[in-house]
Amino acid sequence: MPGGLSEGHSVRAETGMAVAPATSVAACIPTEVLHALDEGRCGTPFEWLGPHRHGDDWYVATVAHGAAAVELVLLRDGETWPAQRFAEGVFIATLPHKPENYRLRIQRPAGKEVIGDPYAFAPLLTEGTLRAFCTGELRHPGDLLGAHVVHINDVSGVHFSVWAPNAQRVSVVGDFNQWDGRRHVMRRHDHEGLWEIFIPGVKAGALYKFELLDHNQHLLPLKADPFARQTELPPATASMVAAPLSITWHDASWMAHRASVDHERTPISIYEVHATSWQWDKSGQPLDWHALATQLIPYVQAQGFTHIELMPVTEYPFGGSWGYQPIAMYAPTARLGSPDAFARFVDSCHVAGIGVIVDWVSAHFPSDEHGLRDFDGTKLYEHRDPREGVHQDWDTLIYNYGRHEVHQYLLGSALHWMRHYHMDGLRVDAVASMLYRDYSRPEGEWIPNKHGGRENLEAIAFLQALNETVAREQSGVLVIAEESTAWPGVTRHVHEGGLGFSYKWNMGWMHDSLEYMKRDPLYRRYHHHDLTFSLVYAWSEKFLLPLSHDEVVHGKGSLIARMPGDRWRRFANLRAYFGFMWTHPGKKLLFMGGEFAQDREWHHDRPLDWHLLDDPLHRGVQQLVADLNSLLVHEPALHRCDHEPEGFQWVIGDDTHASVYAYLRFGGEGVPPILAVCNFTPEVRRNYRIGVPEGGMWRELCNTDSNHYGGSNVGNGGLIHADSQGCRGMPCSLNLVLPPLATLILRPERS
Incomplete structure (x- = not known):
């Protein structure tokens, strides 16, 4: 018979399809079910497909559209049992005994295939x-x-x-x-x-x-x-389908040490990276994870950063979102290589002594039709009401944090990156948009919580659960909030009523200080408080000072482009600003390109302008950042008491006329203090007396006006004696020369 069918079958002339006679075999599956199986409409296939008992016999039903013939092959003895066609794509074989171990041999126009039967296996979910x-x-x-x-x-x-x-x-x-x-x-x-x-x-x-x-x-x-x-x-x-990670990790000592570190009292300086635009190869393509390991890691080491923060690497469909609209929360982007390659990159960072933080987006997801939107035809991951479920600013959808399944989907993603890829931290994006139901919404276009308030209680509960779980299960891992409002207790422990984050981005410091720096020095005296105000609330949270990618896009210009004055003054302003930032309480973050004063605004579709390092002024800024990071690491006063009021003291905070700021940083008993002095005018100020807590020689550790950095080399010769003349409540004082548009960093010389 055609198609290898057994005797006893008839063939419909109009279709050429073999049809089984009306026997007990045909009765084992009702006609309407046969049609549903054939058309892919049956939602209960395991009730009919695979091996089933029927009276004294057994039958095996399978769906094999396009097949000419199907046979059952018993592996025990090689015995074969032909299947009969009962619908266009449904075949049934009958046996007098239970088929314990078999394969399906399917004859197709392109040849034969021998496959296991998915419907012969029991469920694996317990x-x-x-x-x-x-x-x-x-x-x-x-x-x-x-x-x-x-x-x-x-x-x-x-x-x-x-x-x-x-x-x-x-x-x-x-x-x-x-x-x-x-x-x-x-x-x-x-x-x-x-x-x-x-x-x-x-x-x-x-x-x-x-x-x-x-x-x-x-x-x-x-x-x-x-x-x-x-x-x-x-x-x-x-x-x-991903293979299990096959990497051999070499970071056991790093992981063990990480678990015991008190991050609040250690130096943290983060280099924020958009991996596909950091550097391109000679063919004009972004570096993959392997090339980044060989080039980015040594660069970060040379610059002295303690961590790399990667903008989101969870897979995302639209490159212009920079990864902030992810669609696969468990998968590293394929743009840069395989999951194994990403894991090896992280391992290489750890071996080099560099931590890895990844931006993680739990605030929203894109509306691409292949993603989570209307996943099963209903609002499954998102809210039903657009007043709760749609971000108007970004045209994205908001997770329904009140659903157990969504909550554990997101929490599972966070833990996945730590468990499988040894992440040292997550920076949680857009936390403010999660906390407020009326975020960026006019009156009448949002739904209050059950108490009538604007707080998103379900999102709060999720964030608290996230931070408690990470603290309990992943000791030493940082969870950092990009939170732009005055929400209280972002970094307070959950049991104290807080959200439980390790750090909060200090967006207020960022905006105030950049606003100050872009002003002409002639007018800075009228905005003196822009640089002092951050110390009013500096101890209310554990802060991280960010100069992030958001500050060098969308027409804002690069950091150097926002500095006022001629070319020399712009570079001097930026160097002085970095000196202020690195001596200010709080951990540090700088977006790539800022460390060498990239001229152009960052764009995700082109690499950084590395050729600028041929210019001594750009190279000088790069050297300054490396030296500031070295000071941050080696001077405990600059990091040990970042979050304690005892770690900071104003020496001069009110010299509005001269736009001079001076302050001390302390690192606890036995640690030499650090004095930072900032002159944010182009005037050289001689015989400027500043009080200090102890006499003797003070060493000028850093002068941002040094000719090593492209400055005018005005300074104090490296060593200055503090005499016994009291000043502003201090027992001793230094008579300093303040370079133009510069920051000085000094430390007492102790025997």
């Missing part, structure tokens, strides 16, 4: 796992959901699982099944809304998505896997 998922207590959901290479007995394949409680049917489609949603319909766990299937023979590297029918049986756009641990290269949008 009752305990299902209960934990349903209650939001599944701590590491990414270890179970998504796509994982597994071995069941002697069969290797991939286990897929996804949350889609309101879908009528969910299928895995991919390059292994010709993207045909009829072939691998998943098993549904009704109460939890989870779907799963084990597909034998699928390997790491396979591309896949989920095909869903909504509650009205409408076909949705193909969805990428929310728990994907790898993706194909954008603009392509498929998820990829």
